[in-house]
Amino acid sequence: MPLNDESSTVAGRPWRATLRRSLRLVNEFRYEQPDPARFYSAIAHDSVGQLSSYTPLAGSMLLDVGGGPGYFRDAFEEAGATYFSLDADAGELAGMGGDIPERTVLGSGMELPFRDSSLDITYSSNVLEHVPEPWTMADEMVRVTKPGGLVFISYTVWYGPWGGHETSPWHYLGGARAARRYCRKHGKSPKNVFGTSMYAVTVKAGLEWAERQTAGQVLDLIPRYNPAWSHWMLKVPGVREVATWNLMIVLRKK
Structure with a gap:
């Protein structure tokens, strides 16, 4: 479980990994494709509360790896962080208003164009x-x-309910088959191609990976969107792959 599940606030309320929060976020997943601003804004504000339960955001230099068109920018800057975004696709970076905002970097997440030990927080959500080479x-x-x-x-997580993104739940029959079905039904290829x-x-x-890396102290390994009382599932092989929507790994750099 998080080190302090109630140490931060979102919209004036303590952040908690409750069942009500889980159901609200699961509902927002339905809007990822038809209304991405709604979906990603909800995730961004939840992320501020979750991240703040580990470290203060005010005054920090934060890199969002795979930040895309910047849905997280406003939420993190409102919390006082200096926000840097990186994406490999210039079109994604300019998606919200047509202009690429300041402190935005075009590059690969597998070869970050930043110096060693240069940032207070590195953050990545639904990009790996x-x-x-995740x-x-x-x-x-x-x-x-x-x-x-x-x-x-x-x-x-691939075997979770949303593992195939817009091709879910047909990804359980294979990523390529799910993509073909999507094409037949919608007359176009899915955005996320297996x-x-x-x-x-x-x-x-x-x-x-968390066990073999040696540069960071592991603070948490939890199903990100699940309520706190269900975190035991990570101890059960098989079950954890299907019941976990999203795995969250939090490290403190040594």
């Missing part, structure tokens, strides 16, 4: 499953974080 990206995030700084990584822009990343792989 879109990277062909644990290289995780290593890079640790590298650029200052000693004592925070590394926050969360990703959508094997090209979406990959099968598991809970098991995340737990193994």
Whole structure:
């Protein structure tokens, strides 16, 4: 469980990993494609509360790896962080208003264009499953974080209910088959194409990476969107892959 589940506030209320929060966020997943601003804004404000339960955001230099069009920017800047965003797609970076905002970097998450130990917080939400070498990206995030700084990584689990993103739940029959079905039904390819822009990343792989890396102290390994009382599921192989929507890994850089 988080080190302090009630140490931060969102809209004046303590942040808690409750069932009510989980149901609200699960409902927001329905809007990822038709209304991304609604979906990502909800996740961003929840992220501020969750991240603040580990470290103060005010005065920090924060890098959002895979920040895309900047849905998280306002939420983190309102909390007092100096926000940097990185994405590999210039179109994604300019998506909200057509202009690329300041402190925005075009580059690869697998080779971050930042110096060693240069940032207070490195953050990535629902990006690791879109990277062909996800644990290289995780290593890079640790590298650029200052000693004592925070590394926050969360990703959508392949065998979870939303593992195929807009092709779910047909991804359980295989990513390629799910993509073909999506094409037949909608007359276009899905945004997230299995094997090209979406990959099968598991809970098991995340737990193994957290155990083998040596540069950070592991603070938490939890199902990000699940209520606190259900975090026991990570101890059960098989169950954890299906019941976990999203795995969250939090490290303190040594």
